[in-house]
Amino acid sequence: MMKKTLLFLLVVALCLFTSLGYSGSAQTPYKIGAILSLSGRGALLGIPEKKTIEMLVEQVNSRGGIHGHPIKLIILDDGSKKKMAAEGVKRLIEEEDVLAIIGPSLSGTSLAVFPIAEASEVPLISCAASYKIVTANREAGEQYKWIFKTPQSDSLAVLRIYTHMKKRGISRIAILTAKTEFGESGREELTRLAPGFGMSIVAQETYGPRQTSMVKEFRKIKQLSCDGIINWSVGPTQIIALYHWREMGLSVIPFYQSHGFGSPRNIALAGNAGEGVFCPLGPCMVGPLLPENHPQKQVIMAYRKAFRERYGEEISSFGGHAWDAFSLLVDALKTVGPIRPKIREHLEFRRGFVGQHGVFNFSPLDHNGLSIDSFVMVVVKDGKWALAE
Numbered sequence: 001m002m003k004k005t006l007l008f009l010l011v012v013a014l015c016l017f018t019s020l021g022y023s024g025s026a027q028t029p030y031k032i033g034a035i036l037s038l039s040g041r042g043a044l045l046g047i048p049e050k051k052t053i054e055m056l057v058e059q060v061n062s063r064g065g066i067h068g069h070p071i072k073l074i075i076l077d078d079g080s081k082k083k084m085a086a087e088g089v090k091r092l093i094e095e096e097d098v099l100a101i102i103g104p105s106l107s108g109t110s111l112a113v114f115p116i117a118e119a120s121e122v123p124l125i126s127c128a129a130s131y132k133i134v135t136a137n138r139e140a141g142e143q144y145k146w147i148f149k150t151p152q153s154d155s156l157a158v159l160r161i162y163t164h165m166k167k168r169g170i171s172r173i174a175i176l177t178a179k180t181e182f183g184e185s186g187r188e189e190l191t192r193l194a195p196g197f198g199m200s201i202v203a204q205e206t207y208g209p210r211q212t213s214m215v216k217e218f219r220k221i222k223q224l225s226c227d228g229i230i231n232w233s234v235g236p237t238q239i240i241a242l243y244h245w246r247e248m249g250l251s252v253i254p255f256y257q258s259h260g261f262g263s264p265r266n267i268a269l270a271g272n273a274g275e276g277v278f279c280p281l282g283p284c285m286v287g288p289l290l291p292e293n294h295p296q297k298q299v300i301m302a303y304r305k306a307f308r309e310r311y312g313e314e315i316s317s318f319g320g321h322a323w324d325a326f327s328l329l330v331d332a333l334k335t336v337g338p339i340r341p342k343i344r345e346h347l348e349f350r351r352g353f354v355g356q357h358g359v360f361n362f363s364p365l366d367h368n369g370l371s372i373d374s375f376v377m378v379v380v381k382d383g384k385w386a387l388a389e
Helices: 001-020 043-062 082-094 108-120 154-169 181-193 215-224 236-247 264-275 283-289 296-313 317-336 340-348
Strands: 029-036 071-077 099-104 124-125 135-137 147-149 170-180 200-207 229-232 255-257 277-283 350-353 360-362 376-381 386-387
Touching: 001 264, 029 043, 029 082, 029 317, 043 071, 043 296, 043 317, 071 082, 082 108, 099 317, 108 124, 108 147, 108 181, 124 317, 124 340, 154 181, 154 229, 154 255, 154 376, 170 181, 170 215, 181 200, 181 229, 200 215, 215 236, 229 236, 236 255, 236 264, 264 376, 264 386, 277 283, 283 296, 283 317, 283 376, 283 386, 296 317, 317 340, 317 350
Parallel strands: 029 071, 029 099, 099 124, 124 147, 170 200, 170 229, 229 255, 255 277
Antiparallel strands: 277 376, 350 360, 376 386
């Protein structure tokens, strides 16, 4: 009788052990690192990225992880500084031995860390926009082997803006760009692509990322004859530019922001000064306005609902970039397991991945995987995003 009882208890214990998903090494966590700007000038980007990734990790782990493996997430703050970002990436690779890294949030910090990930052969998916993050040689189409990114490149944003401007008959433009890697990359693309759209750049003004006044820059623009203005930055300078545009009587001239404007907080901060402003954004920012047959509608609306329930907030473009990066990694881990070279290869050949910012089609010649169709042109109307066309 005692033997039968012990055997019964052993069987019950074994069944319970198996039902909980425990099977020795099968429960080894998959470690994913993230280096984000949770403080400093990039916090507007990094905080929604962090919230999004944490929410998604909770979702995956609550469903049993990836084939029984829970995800262990290690998030570090780079303070929006290149040195801190580099130190953080080294720590994630050398001390934490992560399978892959999400981030950084900014172009400057991403450009500072990608050589480390590249040399260490660790997949890194940046949440920043500059095409330089993934592009080793644009003429040859050569991409850095281990580096990917989810935001649409600045070149795509410029193409989208210029296409919209040309349709409206705009041809003489003034551009303002921040003295940052993101601003510089945007300025290069604005000037490089202008001739192909018949754009004449009559003014090029630059300013510091922490500048609190642009009166001097807008006075110069006011003296010139232009029929369109483009600003390229992230953070408070976007709002400052709008106030000057409105206050100096230039609001009759169409104003365009880069895709770095994609946060509902920017609309709130700008107030009336932001009315009528155009910018190219990913479809995730206008999910309710998309037709029901839009390929991204389902994932966008699910993300919006989950984020609102979890945090009581609306999503931003930046959180969407993190959603895409994390979801791509989960997709790779489900398919090929915790092997860095296989993760990298899976990402490089992943096609048809439906994300928040587009349907990603990566290739050895394109580690961003998006086209101009991943943008919709929006306008701020009555304090909300609205489709501009």
